[in-house]
Amino acid sequence: MMIRLHRSPSSSMARLIGQPDLCSVSNWTSRENQLHNRSSRATEQLVALCKWLEMRMTKLIAGTTISLDGFTADAKGSPAALYADFAELQQSEAMQHAYRTTGAVIMGRRSFDMAEDPDSYAEDYEFRTPLIIVTAKPPAKHPKEGNGVSIIFATSGVADAVRQAKQAAGDRDVTCVGGGMLIQSLLRESLVDELQIDIAPVILGSGLRLFENVDQRKLKLTSATSLAGGRTSLVYEPL
């Protein structure tokens, strides 16, 4: 389990205590220099501690939309039936909040490959943040980056990908946009701090299930909101 702390502006704090001394040092005694050096080392350690705390405080939010019967896509692999309200959803306060508070996005390779052209992420992806792609092997040609979007292929497993994403996110959150298999891995490894499940008003009958191969887990409901188009947004904290 992760250590959960109340969030504080730790990066600002780090900047503050990392400031160079403003007084002149030219006429210091060696004793004063010694004290100054010791205090500098303490400051460096404090900055490192703050960065570590910041990483621990960055939340990993795993979010996706499922049908009432738990599918993320229909039998043909298409999630279209779950996003009849796509245009409204993009404009919703919930999505706008996610765009504002996300510092890095983590996604599975299959989800990444759903874009016809991988260079399009730099052009029009809705999150303008580093994207961490969990994969066994990066593509031969590194996709285009820019406009706030950088792309990291994380090839050393899920926990390492999350570490990289948290480092990239600074004092904002990491959002996992899917797919289902990545969310399952994150749940199995207890790396999810917040589970945001939207339930679309449809029964699909068959398709790809979000929850497969996961263990029993109690959850704490932190919010339940009805959105336009009959979508219900449920936010849980795994206990």
Place this chain on the structure above:
Amino acid sequence: MMIRLHRSPSSSMARLIGQPDLCSVSNWTSRENQLHNRSSRATEQLVALCKWLEMRMTKLIAGTTISLDGFTADAKGSPAALYADFAELQQSEAMQHAYRTTGAVIMGRRSFDMAEDPDSYAEDYEFRTPLIIVTAKPPAKHPKEGNGVSIIFATSGVADAVRQAKQAAGDRDVTCVGGGMLIQSLLRESLVDELQIDIAPVILGSGLRLFENVDQRKLKLTSATSLAGGRTSLVYEPL
């Protein structure tokens, strides 16, 4: 699809137009008698029509609780993990409303047999209404009835069981309390007017899934409510 009509106090209307004539008939002419008889036949037909409309207006509400991953019971068949909030739930306005508006309960045989003693329904079942049990074969000994609880074993399929339940419910609703297989049959045969799905704040990982062998179906969300204990109550109308 069922014909959906706005509900009206049709049983009161039926009683009203079925009232015997209050005036004396001893000194009527044969023409007057003829007219009276014709009007009586029309009244009888109206009463029958009202009863038929009343049956069409009685809603079938299928309700149950699932885990976030869609199970109605764990791998051992126990629903206990979904009802950590059982005591609060019984007192909730949602349940009290269900008790007030339910005129008959329909349930599968396996759900009925979950009571250790079938005679206990007459003693302490929370719905004091006729219970219609969908089964292939009634038990050898008919269970005890009383305190508003009567028990009908419906052996001619789901559609006929629903017809019997609606007849028994009068102008109130029929509530299907499960199990999952019965709800699936009702959905497949488009007999559900309202789907009430409570989502308990837990991932079970394995067990009995509510939605298996059902077809793709669009739904209209009519309400979403957070209840105590992290339960979310979603009400849909199948489209």
